[in-house]
Amino acid sequence: MGLRQFVDKIKPTFSEGGKLGFLHSTFEGFETFLFVPNTTTSKGAHIRDCNDIKRVMIVVVLALIPAMLFGMYNLGYQAGIEGILPAFWFGFLKMLPMIIVSYVTGLAIEFAFAQKRKHEINEGFLVTGLLIPMVMPVSVPLWIVALSTAFAVIIGKEVFGGTGMNVFNPALLARAFAFFAYTPQMSGEAVWYADGATGATALEQLSTTGAMQWSALDAFIGLIPGSMGETSTLAILIGAAILLFTGVASWRIMLSVFVGGLAFGYLFDAVGLTEFPAYYHLLVGGFAFGAVFMATDPVTSAQTNTGKWIYGFMVGALAILIRVINPAYPEGMMLSILFMNALAPLIDYFVVERNIARRKKLIKNVK
């Protein structure tokens, strides 16, 4: 019996009125996972396109893979394990439980809400579930991962109406929750190594002493301690290339985040607030990761093209501002993206208003 026949056979059980009718969203989720849906949109204007949420999300997951694989290797490397494969295996075993916990918690909640509200299960969590472990320190307890994932999915997403309606990036919200609720487990010197060793990250060293023990090249390749996905600017740039080539992420946002960061980096360097080259900012900490994977989130960023430039520039600029000026937060990327998430609709509003005013003036002139 083929898979299609089997799915068709069990379909009535899960449909409205069937024995397991309350699980119909789950069934539908797995059916569309296996087969292309054969239904068409019946009302409203819609564009016929091969791109759906599922495909977009898979591309983002693909783009995340280089950074993830490198992060696993780096965990082993930082723990002092010789050889590429043993180091990778060590990191893989450390990271796998976090990825599983994040997916299980998040998907369970998503499925429950989809069931209750009788809508389809969205694929948005595929990306969020992978992003969450990648922005956490390796030694964070698994229950913190589970709790922050639950918080991000319920308070950050489902209360606003689910995927596509959220104001804030869920993965960053999970990190912000963990950061403020369990600060000792999320920052400081003791959390970045898998084998119990301690030491400041490059970012912390830069903010306290103005210099770091690693070279800029090490920081670029990613052989520095840090959250699992964020260390390697190189691997992140590979991901960025995938996102830009497939057109999934906005190049305007990505570019303007880097421009904003560099501009403020040079500004603070020029007035003497920092003692290291401005481009260091882009190599250490979560700046590159945030710029490529977090700021470009199509749901929470600005929608208009002009708005995207302003939004991106402000994300980069604010991140550096927080890093340099506020000693309490060595890493400003999380806070700046969340803050700009909140302002993005406002930026769009003014861009649209300005456009309307300009067109109105045009009409007047013709008359």
Place this chain on the structure above:
Amino acid sequence: MKLSKNFTNPLAANNPVIVQILGICSALAVTVKMEPALVMGLSVTFVCAFSNLIMSLLRNGVPSRIRIIVQLVVIATLVIVVDQFLRAYMYDVSKQLSVYVGLIITNCIVMGRVEAFALGNKPWDAFVDGVANGLGYAFILVLVAFFRELFGSGELFGIEILGDWYTPNALMLFPPMALIIIGCIIWVHRTINKDLQEK
């Protein structure tokens, strides 16, 4: 019949905090621990009840043009009484509440009830309305403080409830979490009372 409805309405179906969304600022500020939250709730209940009673007694003698200033005098006097009482008998709690006792004057619930109810009703009804609204406010405060103190410090009224195994959630001690908890209470409340849901 009317009296009992006067009393129960502000406690649930027309709760000043979670339905009318009044008095939110103090609900964020004083709910880190149970004790100050409870004292704050009772203080507001006292002020609300007696300002309602006094204004209801005066309602036929006060010209409508100057009623706001008269209300302010009455409310301010009651707040000063409360403040002095707390300083004399509950100094520690008074320290914790700091300016928020004085700020009861600006609590929208007090003035709102005087304006909306006491000026048009008999003294006893106004008094009951004040007590009920104050208690409705106090109930939400204590509920929020319950979650914040329990999960933020693992304690209730300063007594350890959750043992050493529990890692306190520091976010609970920040005001934003109070807002989220109030949001969750509203969520539950509206799920139960379907007629309150906005279309």
